[in-house]
Amino acid sequence: MLIIPGPSPGGRGDGHRPRGAGRKALEGWPWFPQPEKVKRFGLAAFLGVTLVALTAGGVLRLAGLGEAAEVCWAAGTVVAVVPALWWVVSALRAGRLGVDAIAVLALVGALAVGEYLAGALIAVMLATGRALEEYALRRARRDLTALYERAPRWAHRHGSDGGARVDVSEVRRGDLLVVPAGELVPVDGVVVRHEAVLDESALTGEPLPVEHLAGESVRSGVVNAGPAFDLRATGTAEESTYAGVVRLARETEADTAPVVRLADRFAAWFLPLTLVVAGLAWALSGDAVRAVAVLVVATPCPLLLAAPAAIASGLSRTARTGVVVKGGGALETLGRARTLVLDKTGTLTRGRPEVVDVVPAPGHPAEEVLRLAAAVDQVSSHVLAAAVVRSATWRGLDVPAAAEVQEEPGRGTAGVVEGRQVQVGKAPPGTSSPWTATQRSRAALDSAMTVWVCVNGELAGVIFLRDAVRTDAARTLRRLRTAGIERIVMLTGDHVEVAESVAAVLDVDEVLAERTPAQKVAGVRAEAGRATTVMVGDGVNDAPALAAAQVGVAMGARGSAASTQAADVVLTTDRLDRLADAMDVARRARRIAVQSAGAGMGLSLLAMLAAALGALPPASGALLQEAIDVAVTLNALRALSGGHGTRVPVDAPTGDLLHRFDEEHARLRPALDLLRETADALDRPSAVVLPRLRRVHDVLVDEVLPHERAEESRLYPALGGLLGDPEATAPMSRAHAEIGRLVARLGRHLELASARGLLPEQVDDLRACLYGLHAVLTLHFAQEEEAYFSLVGQREE
Incomplete structure (x- = not known):
């Protein structure tokens, strides 16, 4: 007996081998033919044989060997009947009657009436369509495939011999690891000593490196873009973020989308219609060739090619933006959602004090x-x-x-x-x-x-x-409304006062506060009964509500495992704006799928009418139908591109400016606190107050005003071009003028007080000036962060 070493096939440990286990064991070896490779080889062989038959027949016809040409074309037609019959049988076994049945009838009809050239063209058309569909889906899934093919495989564990390389499966919680420059972070962990500079684009889609200080958590699957650093593992490889993303990626399949399943419902009326039109053409004209021509131009339905390609392209596009959608059905449903229900803590707010x-x-x-x-x-x-x-x-x-x-x-x-x-x-x-x-x-x-x-x-x-509101929350909700969301509901277990204070900032339509998990489920079901509903949450208590919605969305970067498992869509980065990106992609993919399929079906119906009237012979009809199929499939692949969504595109120079001024806001925050503290202390003696006032004035003149002037001269002109309206930043410029006026007023007060000290009649106006500066700067910073800085994502903190 030849024993092949390799992975255990599984089973109960009593010698029993599960059905198909031996094949699964062999499929793990590179020399064993893999199903995808076998399928790809079969389609290539099918396309090659039919093309050779068609080409050889054409050459023979040109050489004056008409009978030999007919034999070649007939052979190509016969070859195509076998796979076409197999596809029909497979569909019937799955409980469907697909439009591949029309292809079989067209092939058999072409053989019956002696239209061998038309049969050969149909054969090439079928082979080309299947190959093109396979290529489209393979290209569309390329990003998902790359996602799990780059999973971490090795880790460098500290020990007596330094950093020993071990298999990532050997890492245990608490192990001290070193992550060399340029390598993947193998497991979730906490930075120990030093700081980590990480490229998180694979998970988040964010191109800029992110700095993590000692003590901060980092996720597996990101790349060390800086010097080596130490990492304390907080979980095993199976428990880590990237492993979860891989599991989600493997669940994404395009053929489950409702828009794709329309093909089966389409076949229910299109197949009888085709047979009726073909029968009438034959009966009224007495010419069976017309019936064959009708069958030829009805084969195959463009919906079978366009919808899967568009939906798979949409799945690929969302994966690039840091969003994993669990199947084409979820993507298609997301594209037609009208109601959005959001948890508050960790979703609309940052989820931490x-x-x-x-x-x-x-x-x-x-x-x-x-x-x-x-x-x-x-x-x-x-x-x-x-x-x-x-x-x-x-x-x-x-x-x-x-x-x-x-x-x-x-x-x-x-x-x-x-x-x-x-x-x-x-x-x-x-x-x-x-x-x-x-x-x-x-x-x-x-x-x-x-x-x-x-x-x-x-x-x-x-x-x-x-728990502060996310800086990108308001812009994201506006984008979602632009994308088609008609109703936004906040659903939270928090107190009414807290929930309503957040809702007032974000302009939601309804607040459902102090709700238990069971009441959350009831609330989501009520909304889902009125319109297609998306629920967004991140906690364990959100999992039942996520499952109750037509589409559940989990904030997977910091959310619970329960919410991630219950969700249909997972945001792998802690950014709410990725939901708007995903909805943009979903709507575009669905629109392109329906558009492509509708256009193809309409053209096929017109061609059927022309064929029935005798204006389109079978061979010409086959060429025309091939052109229709190729056109709609190529149109469906447009879903791979970004398109014009609701996100404002930001060029690199403007993005750098936004990041720079956002960071300056963080540095200037203490100055705002100093304004309020000084205003509160104005009743104290002049000897105490005047040094504080001078310090406040120096900070305003040396730090705040230069920041505002730089925004006015560099940032606002760039934003005016970006937003397409030079007046878009006019309200912010007005705020700058008010800030300058109040700073000048504070300076005049200091000039008056420099000789005689602070006079009693100055105190009230000084207090109003300081409180006014505090209010204007606080509001101005918040407006800029929401309206402008959120264009490139919130600051990492």
């Missing part, structure tokens, strides 16, 4: 409060602690190390920083005062969380945190 303000107690600088809090919190794993540390890092503060750190669950963290005892968390008992009451009232009004900071037992300040 962020510091929105630091309010110091009297006598304590705000930056010092944040710096000391971050020093203690940098050793805590609490989500609020991480937000405090991020905020200090963004502001460029020098965060010292803390000693004797202790964390009490539910209370907070305490430690010694630079010789001072610092406590961060809940307010200690006995700290009630008018100032603390004011801060609690503000937190309630702003729906914000509070972190209280005490230094040496004295309350030093409070840090406000909130």
Whole structure:
């Protein structure tokens, strides 16, 4: 007995071999013919034989050997009957009567009436159509194939012998790995020491490298675009992000789309219609050749070629933008959606708290409060602690190390920083005062969380945190409305006040707040009963609601495994605007599929009428039908291109400018806080207030105004050309003028106070000036980030 070593075929361990297991085992070996290769070879052979028969017949006819030519053409026709019959039988076994039956009738009819040239042309037409369809689908799936063919296979694990290369399947949670420059990140993990510069385009479609600092999470399948860095694995290869994307990619099949299945319903009336027209042409004219001509021009239906190619092209296009669609059915349904239901947390908001303000107690600088809090919190794993540390890092503060750190669950963290005892968390008992009451009232009004900071037992300040709205959310919802969404609903378990504050910013049509998972499902079902509905979510509690919608969309970058499994569409990057991109692609692919199929069917019907009237002989009809099939398939492949969607195309120079000014906004945020803090301190003595006012004025003149002038001279002209309207940035220019006016007013106040000190009659106007600057700059920054900077995606934080 010849024993072939290789992968175990599976089974129950008792010698039983599952049906087909031996074949599956052999298919793992490169020398065993793979099904796709066999299919491709068969189609190539079919096309080659029919072309040779047609060409040889033509040469013989030109040489004056008419009978020999007829034999060649007849042979080509007979060869085509076999696969055509097989396709019909396969369709019948699957419970369908496809329009391939028309091809069989046309081939047999051509043989019966002696129209061998027409039969040979039909044979070439069938072979060319099948080969072209296979090529179109193979090209359309190329991006999905590349996605899982580049999956990480190796990892470099730290050990006694340095970085030993191991199979990625051997990596375990907690292993310390090194990721060399230019290699794939093998598993999900956390950056240890140094920083990582990663090319995440394979997952997100974002071309620019992204920096990740020590302690930040990174995902498998991205490329190290910088120097080598250390990675602490947080999961195995099977549990990692890229493995999940590969599983999703393998589920995408174009032949399940409802628009593709229209071919079967089309055959139900087109086949009888073809037979009736052919029968009438024969009966009324007495010429069987006319009947054959009708059958020839009706073969094959362009819908069979156009729809699968367009839908598969759409799947390929969405994969390039960081969106995995689980099948053509989901893509086609997404293309006709009219209602959008969105979860709030993690979908419309970032899904994590962020510091929105630091309010110091009297006598304590705000930056010092944040710096000391971050020093203690940098050793805590609490989500609020991480937000405090991020905020200090963004502001460029020098965060010292803390000693004797202790964390009490539910209370907070305490430690010694630079010789001072610092406590961060809940307010200690006995700290009630008018100032603390004011801060609690503000937190309630702003729906914000509070972190209280005490230094040496004295309350030093409070840090406000909130789950901020995504900068790209408003633009994305406007794009979705432009793309055809008629109704937008926010569905959340959060409090009504919090949900409505977010909804007011984003202009949603209805808010359904304080809903349990069961009530979410009921809400989605109600919407789905009225119109085709898309549900977007990211958490475990969203999974049932995602399954209840016609199309469920999961924010897969940070979403739960449950929501990803329940969804039909997964956004592999944490960007909501990718949903609008996917809907643009879906609508275009569906439109092209229906357009191509409709045009092909219409032309076929006109050709059938001409053939029935005797104006189109079988051979000419076969050539015409071949041209129709090629034209509609090539038209369907237009879905591979981007087209004109709702996204505003941004050229590279303008994109660089947008990124630059977005980063400057992040650096200028502390200046906005300084304005408010100074306004709050105006009742203090002049000796204390004047240095603060001069500092504020210096920051405004040296940092803020140059930023605004650079926007006016460089960014706004570029945006005017990009948006096609020089007036598009006019409101922002008006804001710049107001900012300049208020800064000049502040400067005049300082000139008046320089000789005699700050006068009492100046205080009220100064306070109005500072609060006005704070309000105008805050609104102006928010408008620019939403209207302009979101064109290239939100800033990585």
